[in-house]
Amino acid sequence: MLRRLEELCNLNGVSGDEGRVRRYIKNIAKDYADEVWTDTMGNLYAHKRGEGKKVVVTAHMDEVGMIIWGAMDNGLLIYQTQGIDPRVVVSKRVVVGEKEIPGVIGAKAIHLQSMADRQKVLPHSELFIDIGAKDKADAMKYVERGDYAAFATKWERYGRDMMKAKALDDRMGCAIALELLKNTYDCDFTAVFTVQEELGLRGAEAAVYNVKPDVALVLEGTTANDMPGADGHQHVTKVGAGPAISFMDGATIVKREMFEALKKTAEEAGIPYQLKQAVAGGNDAGVIHKALSGCVTGVISVATRYIHSPCSMASVTDFENTYKLADAFLASGKFNEV
């Protein structure tokens, strides 16, 4: 599962450009599922037929990144982005487009910045991607408007239990959902790999109508704020403290029975867990739980530091325990009690 995660994190799949990730997942899922198919938006479904409740697990395939808006006369590329702090991108390596043209995100050198410039954060509109083109015409030989750019960092082990990568949010969920597909549960089971979550839960909103689940379990990467200066109540989640079970976030209030069932699953299986303490932010659960006539939806997340950056970090043990918790929830048939 960890090797899969490494491969998944190293693939580029910015929102709207999830094709590489989808092909990778599809190629593995087809060996375990009865049917694997893709909808109009690009959501991928791996269905294992069964009796009983329709249960889905979902993970989003997309990652934060950039889209090329055009080139300036001097060959530097202008980009648009969403959900990325401009403080984390300067001097970072990216790859652009299908051909993965290498580039770096540039900014005015410190010598050239006015005192006012130095006091503020340079916004994305004052940053650019430099692919080494000599002018606009040269740049447009390599890239087109609308090409996607992704961070070029690779997955690595850090320390005893940590890993660093881009896109841990939410390739961890994808890797876990793929692993769950190998098992057989007493339900009609579908793993749904969604698109465009980072742009506002767009893929899941369509996907839910294609599977009409009774119960949904969303697997996510979420913010860890176990940082200096943050009091206990501001931590959101802590790395190494186990899978984070949500009772509420900015888009969903989890049905109490579902929240309690996940806690009970962890306690019975002896899996450490934490509760996600912030009620801000949202994920695919936000659109799933209120769709159709309503779907009971729970969320388990892996605590992730420096999320939405080229180098996010998470605990390998948390990741593995998140799989164990999802598996135990499904294997114990607790979806029948929510």
Next chain:
Amino acid sequence: MTDMNMIKDIVKAYGPSGREQKVTEVIRSFVEPLVDEVYTDTLGNLIAHKRGTSGKKLMFISHMDQIGLIVTDIDEKGFLRVANIGGVSPAMYAARAVRFENGVRGVTHFETETSGFMNPGKAAIGNLFVDIGAESREEAAAKVSLGDMAVVEAEFLELGNRVSCAAMDNRICCAAVVEALKEMKSEHDVYAVFSVQEEVGIRGAGAAAYVIQPDLCINLDVTLYGDTPKCVPMAMKLGEGAAIKIMDASVIIPPVVYTWLEDVAVKNDIKYQRDVMRMGGTDTSAVQKTRGGILVGGISIPLRYMHSPVETGDLRDFAATAALLRAAAAEAELPHR
């Protein structure tokens, strides 16, 4: 005669967004004798169905959830940190008595280091905490868990023609629907939906409308007011009757619906005013966009001091709203495009 005990029981019931079971039980006890079947759906919406013969479906929707606080942390001294459920003003929720679903009580206060002793207006929701009298994390955790929700404790005040309490938004409308169901005569299938999770972003209504697929849905919610000293100018006034919705920030009502409601009001000699609210959204918007689109209207009760512990409405507007609902249900012809 106004059934004050019914209003009071519904208004005082515990039910922040996502934890509506208690208020559901209270409303269920009132509507059960008045309709043919009562049930809840997956999200917790309470649906009271009165059968008809016309083949048409008329839906009323009135959200029953209230704003509140949710516990996000318990510190080593036993203080609870909270986040808001819905549109909570930290200043209005500082230095209040609160109550949890299991009956545990507490008081709120704020970090005085941030705001000073006398100025909760500077506090953000993250600067608030709840003191339940516990002296350690263990003692607090024995009474309250992360994810538990509290609502503000408020007295139900009868002030002449007016009544004041927390959660008048939107329990006064829930009570108006119950009042209307008494002696309701309709040829249509009437579905009275008491919806969940409106205050956190209109999350319950769509699912109910998706299943019921009504020919017409009338939303019941409170609206703003323009009749207090130096307030934001607005036409709606307490005591001026049922407020027929023209628009709010989330929905524009088709003229065919609001003119129909106005005609019904005139015909039945029910006092009404027009409700044009620039701010705030209602369940109406989610219903309107469900499936292939649903014809919607709204009747509102003007409510002063919205989202405070002293929300104040007028019993005459309550009575007019119930009367207008009953009269609308009695119409053989529903509006249509």
